[in-house]
Amino acid sequence: MTANKNASILQTEDLTKYILETSVYPREAETLKDIRNANESYPMGFMGTAPDAGQLMAILLKLLNAKKTIEVGVFTGYSLLLTALSIPHDGKIIAVDPDRKAYEIGLPSIKKAGVEHKIDYIESQALPVLDKLLENPSNDGNFDFAFVDADKHNYWNYHERLIKLVKIGGLIIYDNTLWGGTVAFPEEAVLDHQRKVRQDALAFNEAIASDTRVEICLASIGDGFTICRRAH
Numbered sequence: 001m002t003a004n005k006n007a008s009i010l011q012t013e014d015l016t017k018y019i020l021e022t023s024v025y026p027r028e029a030e031t032l033k034d035i036r037n038a039n040e041s042y043p044m045g046f047m048g049t050a051p052d053a054g055q056l057m058a059i060l061l062k063l064l065n066a067k068k069t070i071e072v073g074v075f076t077g078y079s080l081l082l083t084a085l086s087i088p089h090d091g092k093i094i095a096v097d098p099d100r101k102a103y104e105i106g107l108p109s110i111k112k113a114g115v116e117h118k119i120d121y122i123e124s125q126a127l128p129v130l131d132k133l134l135e136n137p138s139n140d141g142n143f144d145f146a147f148v149d150a151d152k153h154n155y156w157n158y159h160e161r162l163i164k165l166v167k168i169g170g171l172i173i174y175d176n177t178l179w180g181g182t183v184a185f186p187e188e189a190v191l192d193h194q195r196k197v198r199q200d201a202l203a204f205n206e207a208i209a210s211d212t213r214v215e216i217c218l219a220s221i222g223d224g225f226t227i228c229r230r231a232h
């Protein structure tokens with residue numbers, strides 16, 4: 001078995017299609033559709049956050065009344081625009097990705113949606129940016145929410161920093177923690193190109209499951225969304 005085109009770990013592509021067509025696409029903002037459509041013809045466009053998982057993220061952002069957020073891994077901006085649309089007018093997102101060319105694909109849609117003012121895009125690797133934020137003690141516990149969808153081998157490094165930046169009761173979400181379902185495959189059924197990230201996901205999933213600083217839910221949506229609530 002391999003990950004299906006929509007990066008869903010559901011039993012069948014038909015079920016993924018059913019969910020998307022009945023309850024996701026009809027409610028999706030036009031500007032988000034624009035980015036999804038642009039991804040279709042952009043190299044590695046399949047990396048955009050799954051829209052059903054995005055829908056869950058939007059509800060969580062609103063339930064939290066999230067105002068200050070961090071995004072690690074922007075790509076063409078689907079999850080970034082979704083976050084910007086889900087926080088208040090005076091909300092702020094620090095969004096970090098070294099690939100500005102990809103960000104510029106989604107930027108016209110972000111502008112069209114009227115939410116560019118909420119975004120502080122930083123063209124950089126994320127670790128030095130998070131370390132810089134941590135140098136200022138006023139950033140401790142200053143963020144309501146963080147979304148991580150970048151280099152999978154660094155997820156634990158991001159976690160050690162974000163756990164300090166996000167407030168008690170705030171959320172950190174990690175994408176791709178089921179890696180196309182391969183985390184549950186026997187080793188011999190895993191394709192060569194999936195092995196490294198699968199190992200990263202297995203190690204991260206084990207570590208987060210025993211981290212008492214967070215309550216967790218590994219939600220089987222999209223490619224696996226690990227939702228962490230900072231407990232103390």
Ligand SMILES: C[S@@+](CC[C@H](N)C(=O)[O-])C[C@H]1O[C@@H](n2cnc3c(N)ncnc32)[C@H](O)[C@@H]1O
Pocket residue numbers: 047048049072073074075076077078079080096097098099102124125126127149150151154
């Ligand atoms: C899966 S894509 C992100 C998808 C995005 N959330 C969306 O909805 O379109 C992964 C992104 O992580 C970025 N990335 C890779 N290594 C990174 C790092 N060290 N720091 C920040 N971003 C990184 C890549 O440039 C890429 O754009």
Ligand SMILES: O=c1cc(-c2ccc(O)cc2)oc2c(O)c(O)ccc12
Pocket residue numbers: 007046047048049050149150151152175176223
């Ligand atoms: O196929 C991928 C690859 C990535 C990926 C690989 C290396 C990096 O430094 C960052 C990201 O991410 C993906 C992803 O988030 C997704 O939803 C589907 C596929 C991939």
